[in-house]
Amino acid sequence: MKKLMKDIFLNWRVIILLVFLLFALISIQPHFFGNEGVTIRSVAVNSSAARAGIQNPSPTSSPLAKEKIISFNGEKISSVGDYYSLSDNLKINRTVTIETSENIYSLYTKENEEGNVDLGLKVYDTPVSNLRKGLDLEGGTRVLLKPVDKISEEDLESTIGSLRERLNVYGLSDIVVRAASDLSGENFILIEIAGVTEGEIKELLAKQGKFEAKVGNETVFLGGEKDITYVCRSADCSGINPQVGCSAHPEGVACGFFFSITLSPEAAQRQAEATGKLAVVSEDGGSYLSEDLILFLDDVEVDRLKIGSSLKGSATTDIQISGSGIGATQEQALTSSLQNMKKLQTIMITGSLPVKLEIVKLDTISPSLGKEFLDNIALVGFLAMAVVLTVVSLRYREAKIIVPMALTLLSEVILILGFAALVGWNLDLAAIAGIILVVGTGVDHLIIITDETVNGEVVTDWKKKIKNAMFIVMGAYLTTLAGMTPLLWAGAGLLKGFALTTIAGISFGVLIARPAYAAVIEKLLKE
Amino acid sequence: MKGKLRSIYENKYKPLLIIPFLLLILAVAQISYQYAATGDFVNRGVTLKGGSTITITEVGAINHQQLQSLLNEKFPLADISVRTLSSAGKVAAIAVDSDAQEEEIDVLVNTIKTEFNLQETDYSVEVMGSSLGRSFFKQTLTALLVAFLLMGLVVLIYFRTLVPSLAVILAAFSDIVVTLAVFNLTGIKLSTAGIAAFLMLIGYSVDTDILLSTRVLKRNDGTIMERIYGAMKTGLTMSLTTLSAIVVSLFFVQSDIIKQIMVILFIGLLVDLVMTYIQNVGILRLYLERKTKRR
Numbered sequence: 001m002k003k004l005m006k007d008i009f010l011n012w013r014v015i016i017l018l019v020f021l022l023f024a025l026i027s028i029q030p031h032f033f034g035n036e037g038v039t040i041r042s043v044a045v046n047s048s049a050a051r052a053g054i055q056n057p058s059p060t061s062s063p064l065a066k067e068k069i070i071s072f073n074g075e076k077i078s079s080v081g082d083y084y085s086l087s088d089n090l091k092i093n094r095t096v097t098i099e100t101s102e103n104i105y106s107l108y109t110k111e112n113e114e115g116n117v118d119l120g121l122k123v124y125d126t127p128v129s130n131l132r133k134g135l136d137l138e139g140g141t142r143v144l145l146k147p148v149d150k151i152s153e154e155d156l157e158s159t160i161g162s163l164r165e166r167l168n169v170y171g172l173s174d175i176v177v178r179a180a181s182d183l184s185g186e187n188f189i190l191i192e193i194a195g196v197t198e199g200e201i202k203e204l205l206a207k208q209g210k211f212e213a214k215v216g217n218e219t220v221f222l223g224g225e226k227d228i229t230y231v232c233r234s235a236d237c238s239g240i241n242p243q244v245g246c247s248a249h250p251e252g253v254a255c256g257f258f259f260s261i262t263l264s265p266e267a268a269q270r271q272a273e274a275t276g277k278l279a280v281v282s283e284d285g286g287s288y289l290s291e292d293l294i295l296f297l298d299d300v301e302v303d304r305l306k307i308g309s310s311l312k313g314s315a316t317t318d319i320q321i322s323g324s325g326i327g328a329t330q331e332q333a334l335t336s337s338l339q340n341m342k343k344l345q346t347i348m349i350t351g352s353l354p355v356k357l358e359i360v361k362l363d364t365i366s367p368s369l370g371k372e373f374l375d376n377i378a379l380v381g382f383l384a385m386a387v388v389l390t391v392v393s394l395r396y397r398e399a400k401i402i403v404p405m406a407l408t409l410l411s412e413v414i415l416i417l418g419f420a421a422l423v424g425w426n427l428d429l430a431a432i433a434g435i436i437l438v439v440g441t442g443v444d445h446l447i448i449i450t451d452e453t454v455n456g457e458v459v460t461d462w463k464k465k466i467k468n469a470m471f472i473v474m475g476a477y478l479t480t481l482a483g484m485t486p487l488l489w490a491g492a493g494l495l496k497g498f499a500l501t502t503i504a505g506i507s508f509g510v511l512i513a514r515p516a517y518a519a520v521i522e523k524l525l526k527e
Numbered sequence: 528m529k530g531k532l533r534s535i536y537e538n539k540y541k542p543l544l545i546i547p548f549l550l551l552i553l554a555v556a557q558i559s560y561q562y563a564a565t566g567d568f569v570n571r572g573v574t575l576k577g578g579s580t581i582t583i584t585e586v587g588a589i590n591h592q593q594l595q596s597l598l599n600e601k602f603p604l605a606d607i608s609v610r611t612l613s614s615a616g617k618v619a620a621i622a623v624d625s626d627a628q629e630e631e632i633d634v635l636v637n638t639i640k641t642e643f644n645l646q647e648t649d650y651s652v653e654v655m656g657s658s659l660g661r662s663f664f665k666q667t668l669t670a671l672l673v674a675f676l677l678m679g680l681v682v683l684i685y686f687r688t689l690v691p692s693l694a695v696i697l698a699a700f701s702d703i704v705v706t707l708a709v710f711n712l713t714g715i716k717l718s719t720a721g722i723a724a725f726l727m728l729i730g731y732s733v734d735t736d737i738l739l740s741t742r743v744l745k746r747n748d749g750t751i752m753e754r755i756y757g758a759m760k761t762g763l764t765m766s767l768t769t770l771s772a773i774v775v776s777l778f779f780v781q782s783d784i785i786k787q788i789m790v791i792l793f794i795g796l797l798v799d800l801v802m803t804y805i806q807n808v809g810i811l812r813l814y815l816e817r818k819t820k821r822r
Contacts, residue, residue, distance in 0.1 A: 360656035480730035482677035
């Protein structure tokens with residue numbers, strides 16, 4: 001018995017499977033006993049939370065790595081309900097202490113437009129693994145936009161940048177904005193936002209993306225080509241400001257950036273008139289004008305820049321815009337500074353979107369439906385697996401076959417999920433359909449392997465038996481692969497998830513899990 | 528009885544070949560009729576035609592027939608159909624399919640919302656533009672065609688003999704066509720997921736055919752009939768496991784998308800039994816008979 005176990009676990013096929021399984025589990029990181037706190041989905045601009053320094057989670061960070069709220073005014077938070085019952089009963093002008101997985105923040109409560117106290121945080125139950133749930137399962141809105149006129153690749157990219165910027169300004173960070181195209185070469189823009197209703201997103205997309213720069217109450221220039229004729233993005237007139245560089249800051253390091261823009265003569269004239277009336281004040285050793293240049297996007301303040309005293313009343317067309325980024329280390333500060341610069345440049349270039357977009361597909365999925373789907377699918381998956389195992393048990397009546405078979409199928413599912421977690425796929429219904437297909441072919445192939453080896457030809461050569469079995473399995477694999485490949489490109493990529501899951505899953509199955517099964521039953525049944 | 532069936536199956540394989548071909552002809556007839564009657568060879572759903580689906584998950588006291596008549600009354604010109612989605616025999620959700628798009632959909636949603644006092648989280652809305660729906664349909668069909676051709680190519684390269692390869696390809700083709708015809712008869716509307724199911728079907732259907740052809744052509748143990756029975760034993764176990772899993776899912780699953788995939792696979796796997804064990808077996812035996820005669 002001991003020798004048999006040793007034989008099985010030292011077989012190279014089994015070792016490869018175990019190594020891959022280990023990697024899969026590491027990337028999924030399942031938390032079997034639940035997870036603490038609630039995770040921050042988004043932080044609204046200029047809200048109490050944003051002012052206290054809570055950052056919007058980066059869309060690329062993995063689900064478990066996002067910032068979690070652990071306690072609220074000293075009370076432990078373990079569900080979304082806990083959080084909202086505390087945050088909904090806040091009074092104005094109080095200090096709230098929020099402890100998160102990263103830091104402890106003090107928030108000062110203030111009223112929003114509707115007269116309620118709103119901290120500006122949206123939260124959701126902390127995920128129990130690194131698997132990303134797609135929109136179908138989590139609830140949210142998916143919009144497929146199509147440019148009304150044909151546009152160039154470059155315009156498409158800048159439209160996407162501008163849309164992303166705009167959605168970020170509204171504090172929506174859990175978003176996917178990407179280009180999609182279909183077989184006939186049509187371009188689309190796909191936006192997916194978790195936890196947002198249809199009404200909100202329609203409103204956002206309806207906005208023009210109006211950029212305004214004001215001095216005091218006067219608008220001096222608007223975004224787009226009419227007022228801003230040129231925005232420098234090359235190294236000679238944009239980048240980290242050599243004169244300012246990086247310096248120590250209470251929160252770490254601050255690095256300054258700059259870039260130059262060219263205004264139209266009319267805009268320059270307006271600026272001259274607006275600045276002419278201002279007083280000169282000295283501050284931090286420099287002399288500036290009494291009012292700042294304030295940048296607005298859709299009437300929301302996005303940045304505030306000091307105006308050097310030398311610009312007072314002059315109609316210069318070349319202006320240098322500067323700002324800074326803060327980070328814990330110099331490297332982080334440099335990255336954040338360059339990011340802020342890029343953001344401002346995008347806003348100025350594409351004050352309004354370069355093309356008109358129309359909504360060609362709009363889906364909203366209610367979060368409760370998503371949750372129901374997930375529970376239901378778990379139930380169905382469990383039942384289907386039980387039925388399949390009953391049928392094979394009736395056929396083979398041999399634990400030495402059934403147990404390895406069940407374990408192989410389970411490991412195939414883990415391999416797919418691990419891969420999905422690793423590459424950051426969203427698991428939606430289409431991907432689940434793919435997993436069903438993979439497990440389905442998995443059962444079929446394991447039956448082929450079993451019959452070829454156990455009940456197959458009257459040869460005693462196991463190598464030949466397994467070779468025979470794998471010949472059939474490979475044939476079936478290649479044909480399925482052929483069937484799935486065209487789907488990668490059809491239909492604006494909406495079926496891509498299905499095709500990718502299937503292709504990846506079947507490949508893992510045929511190349512890793514199923515050969516290991518063959519090796520195991522060979523060892524178990526050889527005598 | 529069993530012996531008699533066995534002797535018919537073993538000896539009368541040529542007349543038996545009529546069954547799959549008859550099925551194929553009937554299927555083609557059904558599809559042509561569908562095309563002549565509706566202008567489309569399949570009943571296209573919202574995702575392939577354009578339109579919208581509102582899914583109400585907080586069913587509460589809403590009755591789907593009442594909802595249907597209410598909506599017909601309020602929107603006499605619109606094409607609206609209300610159906611229920613059930614799981615384990617219970618109504619889990621009510622779906623409203625309509626041709627409404629853009630602004631019309633808001634009116635429809637608001638009507639339902641105020642009528643039944645629903646919250647925003649109680650329902651889901653899916654809207655598909657009609658030009659996108661059309662191009663989706665065209666493209667997924669192209670994908671299906673390309674997939675089929677690629678599959679055929681793989682089979683040809685794999686077996687390197689013309690007749691057995693063509694038999695496998697014909698079996699897959701017949702399976703898809705007959706399944707489509709039966710699907711049409713169910714009256715369900717095809718969605719994108721349904722087309723994905725047809726692609727899955729290529730994979731499932733070819734599996735058993737490859738198994739059969741390999742056993743019959745590339746092995747030397749026993750008679751041809753014994754090898755066929757061997758392949759059948761394995762193949763039937765495969766189909767039986769998959770079919771039983773599908774039946775369980777069909778009964779319990781709540782998602783419309785997955786249910787449609789299951790329906791198509793269910794029909795397809797049943798049809799595949801005929802196509803593999805009567806059509807493909809018959810052609811293989813004819814081929815082997817000719818081959819031995821020629822020698």
